Amino acid sequence: MHPMEIIHSSRFYSFFQSDKERCFYIDLGQKTVRLSFCQLLSLRQKIRNIDIEDHFDGDGNKHGFEILALCNKEHLFILNTHEILDLKELLVGAFLVLDMGLSTSSIPQKI
């Protein structure tokens, strides 16, 4: 794996960028997933489409788990309510940094 720069971290997860590979990585605890930009956009859309209200509604999502297939079903994760909320926070923060332009950002640092 080439050197990466951390873009944003949440309580459970971290989001990285690899300049060399022109892609992104998310450390999801159990494993680190490599995402192209398109796959990242797709993940963002999936996370945005999760209705967290359902987790607090007995009929909507009884168990409070979400099955998340990433990178065209290459990876499969089962996340609970806390983890979904944290992943939402991670992606919101990461996109905020990415969309603002990174040249002036003080957040990224070499790891």
Added chain:
Amino acid sequence: MKDIARQLMSIKVESMDMLNAQIQMEGKASASYLAMASWCDQHAYLQSAEFFYHQASEERSHMMKIFKFINDCGGNAMSPEITQINHDFSSLEEIFETALSQEVEVTKAINRIVAASKKNNDYAVENFLQWFVKEQLEEEKTMRDILDLFEIMGRDGIALKLIDERIKVE
């Protein structure tokens, strides 16, 4: 550090989200016009039916235009899920009133994206949407002109048949 996200996508993420919502709206408008065409066909308003079949196709072409734009810019266009289309109408006039309201809503949504793209300095999106701004003016005018016919010719019996005969597919 490189700005990889910017290298791979020419528009802002916020614009992409709003354009995806617009795809949904145009898709729904297309399906809604099909429902109107069906009602007109069933009630022997054949010119109106043709008009709405054409409108349905036009709305779909708008949807495709936005869809292609997002992907061409490196974004992620989402195929819309269309549900809850109303098929129940009480009159031909109600159908055209609904169509006008629908067009006004589409215009408002387009305007909201233009405003946001201006605010975000997303000039490619602003420029792309200028065609839609002009198109919406024409769409609203078409519906208003048809509704005027009801005022002029009345709403009963033969008047409705005469109105139907005057509705032209552009």
